[in-house]
Amino acid sequence: xxxxxxxxxxxxxxxxxxxxxxxxxxxxxxxxxxxxxxxxxxxxxxxxxxxxxxxxxxxxxxxxxxxxxxxxxxxxxxxxxxxxxxxxxxxxxxxxxxxxxxxxxxxxxxxxxxxxxxxxxxxxxxxxxxxxxxxxxxxxxxxxxxxxxxxxxxxxxxxxxxxxxxxxxxxxxxxxxxxxxxxxxxxxxxxxxxxxxxxxxxxxxxxxxxxxxxxxxxxxxxxxxxxxxxxxxxxxxxxxxxxxxxxxxxxxxxxxxxxxxxxxxxxxxxxxxxxxxxxxxxxxxxxxxxxxxxxxxxxxxxxxxxxxxxxxxxxxxxxxxxxxxxxxxxxxxxxxxxxxxxxxxxxxxx
Amino acid sequence: xxxxxxxxxxxxxxxxxxxxxxxxxxxxxxxxxxxxxxxxxxxxxxxxxxxxxxxxxxxxxxxxxxxxxxxxxxxxxxxxxxxxxxxxxxxxxxxxxxxxxxxxxxxxxxxxxxxxxxxxxxxxxxxxxxxxxxxxxxxxxxxxxxxxxxxxxxxxxxxxxxxxxxxxxxxxxxxxxxxxxxxxxxxxxxxxxxxxxxxxxxxxxxxxxxxxxxxxxxxxxxxxxxxxxxxxxxxxxxxxxxxxxxxxxxxxxxxxxxxxxxxxxxxxxxxxxxxxxxxxxxxxxxxxxxxxxxxxxxxxxxxxxxxxx
Ligand SMILES: Nc1ncnc2c1ncn2[C@@H]1O[C@H](COP(=O)(O)OP(=O)(O)OP(=O)(O)O)[C@@H](O)[C@H]1O
Ligand code: SF4
Ligand SMILES: [Mg+2]
Numbered sequence: 001x002x003x004x005x006x007x008x009x010x011x012x013x014x015x016x017x018x019x020x021x022x023x024x025x026x027x028x029x030x031x032x033x034x035x036x037x038x039x040x041x042x043x044x045x046x047x048x049x050x051x052x053x054x055x056x057x058x059x060x061x062x063x064x065x066x067x068x069x070x071x072x073x074x075x076x077x078x079x080x081x082x083x084x085x086x087x088x089x090x091x092x093x094x095x096x097x098x099x100x101x102x103x104x105x106x107x108x109x110x111x112x113x114x115x116x117x118x119x120x121x122x123x124x125x126x127x128x129x130x131x132x133x134x135x136x137x138x139x140x141x142x143x144x145x146x147x148x149x150x151x152x153x154x155x156x157x158x159x160x161x162x163x164x165x166x167x168x169x170x171x172x173x174x175x176x177x178x179x180x181x182x183x184x185x186x187x188x189x190x191x192x193x194x195x196x197x198x199x200x201x202x203x204x205x206x207x208x209x210x211x212x213x214x215x216x217x218x219x220x221x222x223x224x225x226x227x228x229x230x231x232x233x234x235x236x237x238x239x240x241x242x243x244x245x246x247x248x249x250x251x252x253x254x255x256x257x258x259x260x261x262x263x264x265x266x267x268x269x270x271x272x273x274x275x276x277x278x279x280x281x282x283x284x285x286x287x288x289x290x291x292x293x294x295x296x297x298x299x300x301x302x303x304x305x306x307x308x309x310x311x312x313x314x315x316x317x318x319x320x321x322x323x324x325x326x327x328x329x330x331x332x333x334x335x336x337x338x339x340x341x342x343x344x345x346x347x348x349x350x
Numbered sequence: 351x352x353x354x355x356x357x358x359x360x361x362x363x364x365x366x367x368x369x370x371x372x373x374x375x376x377x378x379x380x381x382x383x384x385x386x387x388x389x390x391x392x393x394x395x396x397x398x399x400x401x402x403x404x405x406x407x408x409x410x411x412x413x414x415x416x417x418x419x420x421x422x423x424x425x426x427x428x429x430x431x432x433x434x435x436x437x438x439x440x441x442x443x444x445x446x447x448x449x450x451x452x453x454x455x456x457x458x459x460x461x462x463x464x465x466x467x468x469x470x471x472x473x474x475x476x477x478x479x480x481x482x483x484x485x486x487x488x489x490x491x492x493x494x495x496x497x498x499x500x501x502x503x504x505x506x507x508x509x510x511x512x513x514x515x516x517x518x519x520x521x522x523x524x525x526x527x528x529x530x531x532x533x534x535x536x537x538x539x540x541x542x543x544x545x546x547x548x549x550x551x552x553x554x555x556x557x558x559x560x561x562x563x564x565x566x567x568x569x570x571x572x573x574x575x576x577x578x579x580x581x582x583x584x585x586x587x588x589x590x591x592x593x594x595x596x597x598x599x600x601x602x603x604x605x606x607x608x609x610x611x612x613x614x615x616x617x618x619x620x621x622x623x624x625x626x627x628x629x630x631x632x633x634x635x636x637x638x639x640x641x642x643x644x645x646x647x648x649x650x651x652x653x654x655x656x657x658x659x
Binding site: 056093106 | 571651
């Protein structure tokens with residue numbers, strides 16, 4: 001059953017230099033209990049999308065906002081602030097990218113987990129604190145009682161992120177949005193935090209949106225992947241389809257950039273050439289056209305719609321138009337994907 | 351934390367000693383002595399006076415004697431004023447000045463923080479412009495000009511407040527406000543920028559994302575941290591109010607210590623000048639120390655680690 005359904009979300013944000021057209025029609029859904037990975041380069045609008053779901057932009061920051069965000073049968077964009085507040089943290093919770101800055105430096109860990117409970121439940125402060133300790137122990141924080149009484153600066157990055165996760169779990173949300181939960185952490189800690197998220201998902205049966213720019217993480221954990229580029233979802237599908245039959249040139253680029261076990265340390269990681277378009281101006285055609293090796297004249301003029309690329313697999317690229325010529329790159333990637341030892345899937349990496 | 355505060359306390363004592371010594375040296379570096387302008391005193395009487403007050407002794411002896419008396423809590427005797435016992439002079443004037451200063455400080459702190467928070471919450475809109483307009487006026491108009499304006503309007507034209515001197519609470523309104531306006535304006539601007547910075551932090555967004563209500567996020571998270579820099583300037587701010595009180599007490603004819611010490615300087619009343627330096631230094635060091643205590647209580651990084659960030 002669909003839990004969250006973002007439909008054609010457009011969003012402009014006010015900045016000192018004018019309006020940033022951050023989202024250009026994001027369409028995305030998350031089913032109950034599944035893990036959706038949202039991947040894309042820095043600045044493509046992943047965080048903005050997620051924070052719009054939670055209504056974290058103030059009316060003054062928003063220049064315009066159109067579309068629909070359906071959650072459990074309601075349109076979040078139409079919800080009054082008071083009901084939105086009751087939803088935040090209790091139904092939809094968020095884990096932020098940097099546990100260093102997402103916790104208030106002058107309040108104890110226990111206080112910050114406890115306040116998430118107190119915001120939604122009628123319990124005493126003492127009961128909330130006891131629950132905070134229990135949550136800390138659930139997310140694998142040793143000596144939870146001592147840690148609850150400590151301040152963020154007394155915890156390591158990994159422990160801090162566990163504390164942030166504990167505060168997100170406080171009211172048993174149906175949807176957990178983890179916005180690059182491991183980017184700010186050491187590599188070894190990253191794997192632990194991801195493993196924790198996965199086990200919590202099984203335990204709580206909640207849906208998770210995992211925002212990341214690391215496709216390797218995606219391959220290990222997610223059920224489905226949505227690839228985002230310049231404020232739009234450009235390809236979306238089940239994990240296997242995205243890795244074995246990617247159909248959008250931007251996704252091809254991302255997969256090429258993926259470090260493989262066979263990559264020598266001396267080899268430089270490949271990156272997609274060029275930079276994402278300026279979000280301050282209008283984008284009539286495909287936003288990837290300037291960087292795309294397969295761009296056709298139609299690409300600059302008309303926005304590619306979502307084409308079916310397989311079962312539950314869609315891609316916004318003119319190459320999938322029935323009249324477009326087949327592309328060698330796609331064929332090559334498909335072939336390399338079918339050869340197991342050369343797959344480039346870092347599945348066994350953890 | 352105790353070790354940290356003990357260290358700060360010892361440092362305060364050391365500072366006090368340095369101030370006393372410097373004042374002592376500076377005072378004696380000014381040519382002339384207290385009795386020079388008394389033309390009608392015979393040389394013999396002058397000699398007697400100087401001997402009586404110990405001014406004929408070597409400087410080092412005078413200095414040692416002064417310190418020894420001070421340690422016993424004896425500020426000595428004034429050379430010129432009617433009440434000779436300086437302890438008595440201060441006991442008479444200090445409560446008045448302290449009341450005035452405290453009133454001004456409270457007005458400045460409450461008013462400044464309120465204005466600053468309102469400005470930050472209404473960033474770039476009417477409340478912001480109003481608060482910051484007030485603040486600019488407050489910073490650019492000196493207290494003594496404000497005092498004369500207030501006297502002109504409220505005492506002379508409207509006649510609703512007494513012109514000068516001391517007695518009822520009504521006497522304190524204009525001097526306290528004159529003293530408070532500049533620090534109030536300064537605090538308003540500081541609170542505004544500090545509050546704006548905190549409101550933009552991730553942890554504020556995270557608190558909203560946990561479902562906290564707006565007042566809870568603003569007061570329980572942002573304001574709490576925004577006040578840390580405000581607390582640090584309370585020390586210097588008190589200093590500003592203390593020095594401002596010299597001239598304000600003078601204008602309003604308030605018999606506080608400020609006025610007495612201003613007069614003591616033109617009189618070259620050495621013991622009284624020294625006592626002024628001591629009293630004001632003690633007040634300042636005490637407020638700074640209290641500010642440190644307050645700061646270490648609200649900032650866990652100091653409370654736990656026992657040192658500044
Ligand atoms: N609060 C804001 N006000 C105005 N513009 C913003 C705001 N937050 C983000 N943007 C802009 O919106 C665009 C999308 O940013 P966003 O943070 O969503 O990217 P992202 O995909 O999360 O990138 P990253 O991987 O670096 O986190 C960027 O151009 C950014 O400058
Ligand atoms: S629509 Fe055109 S420019 Fe865009 S990705 Fe497809 S081929 Fe490239
Ligand atoms: Mg982001």
